[in-house]
Amino acid sequence: MTPTFDNLAILIPPPTDGVTVAVDWASTADRLGFTPPEDYRQIVSAYGPGLFCGDISVWIPDADATEHEDLFNCIPDAHDTLEEWREHFTRDATQWVDPDGVRQPVVLGDPRIPFTAWGGSSSGAYCYWYRVDDDPNKWPVVSADLRDDVYLFHRGGMAAFIIAYVTGQYEAVAEIVAEADLSFDRWDAVGHGG
Numbered sequence: 001m002t003p004t005f006d007n008l009a010i011l012i013p014p015p016t017d018g019v020t021v022a023v024d025w026a027s028t029a030d031r032l033g034f035t036p037p038e039d040y041r042q043i044v045s046a047y048g049p050g051l052f053c054g055d056i057s058v059w060i061p062d063a064d065a066t067e068h069e070d071l072f073n074c075i076p077d078a079h080d081t082l083e084e085w086r087e088h089f090t091r092d093a094t095q096w097v098d099p100d101g102v103r104q105p106v107v108l109g110d111p112r113i114p115f116t117a118w119g120g121s122s123s124g125a126y127c128y129w130y131r132v133d134d135d136p137n138k139w140p141v142v143s144a145d146l147r148d149d150v151y152l153f154h155r156g157g158m159a160a161f162i163i164a165y166v167t168g169q170y171e172a173v174a175e176i177v178a179e180a181d182l183s184f185d186r187w188d189a190v191g192h193g194g
Contacts, residue, residue, distance in 0.1 A: 004159040005042040011163060012053075012182050014046040019186070021048040021060055028061040031072060032116070037129065037136040039159040040118060049187045053166045053180035055173075056127065057187075058119045069187055071118065078117030078126040082144070098153055099169035115142065118158065123176075125152075127161070 021044055029035040049060045049069035059071040097103050115128040121143060129139040141161040143152040152170050154161035166182060168174040 004156060004163070005039050005046075008039075008043070008159045008163055009046065012166070012184050015048070015184065015186055017186075019048065021045060021062060023061055028071075031061070034116075034131070035136055036118075037139060037157055039137070039157050040129075043159060043162075047184050047186070051122075051185050051187070052162055053177055053183060054185065055122045055176060055180060056119060056162055056165055057121065059117075074120075075117050078120070078128070079115070081126065082115055082128070097151065097170065097172065098155070099164040101171060127158075129158070 023041070023044060025035070025041060043058055044060050047058065049058060049062070051057050059074045060069060061071040062069070114131050116131060117126045117128050119127040121127070125143045127141060127143045129136070130142050131139055133139060137157065139157060140153060140155045141158050143161070143165070152161070152165065152172065154164055156164075164170060165173060166177055166180070168177045
C-alpha cells in the first residue's frame with residue numbers, strides 16, 4: 001500500500017461488505033497502453049466503483065461494470081470533451097489551482113501528451129491523469145468541468161487529490177464538500193450499477 005492510499009483508507013474506510021472487484025491489471029494495461037498508477041489500482045481493488053462523499057466518482061476496468069462505471073466506456077467521451085475544449089484554453093483566463101490555492105496558467109501542452117480520464121464529479125467534471133512522466137505514480141491529477149476557468153490540480157496523484165478534494169482544501173469545492181459525509185458509496189448500493 002502507498003502512504004497516500006493508507007491515508008485515504010483511514011479518512012474514508014473502504015466498504016466492508018465483502019464484495020471485491022477482481023481486475024485483470026495486465027489486460028487493463030494492454031488496453032490502456034500503460035500501467036495505471038498504483039494508488040488507482042489500490043482504490044479500485046479496495047473500494048470498487050462508486051462515489052467519494054457523494055461527488056467524486058471512480059471508474060473501474062471491469063467487464064461487469066455498467067456503462068457509467070466502466071473505465072473503457074467512459075474514457076472516450078472524456079477525451080473527446082477535452083479535445084473539443086483544447087482550443088478554448090487561454091493562458092490568461094484558465095488556471096490550474098493547487099490545494100494550497102496557488103494558481104498557474106493551464107498548459108495542455110502537446111496533444112501527444114495524453115490526459116486519461118479515471119472518473120468525474122457530480123458537477124460534470126472529468127478527472128484525468130496528466131501523463132507527463134514515464135512513471136505513472138508521478139502523474140498529477142486534473143479535475144476539469146470544462147465550463148469553468150479554474151481546474152483543480154494535484155501533483156500528488158489520485159489518492160492525494162481525493163483527500164484534498166473531500167477535505168475542502170480546494171476553495172472552489174469547499175462549500176460542496178462541507179455538507180457531505182466523509183464516505184464512499186458503491187454504485188450498486190446507490191442505484192447506479194448492478
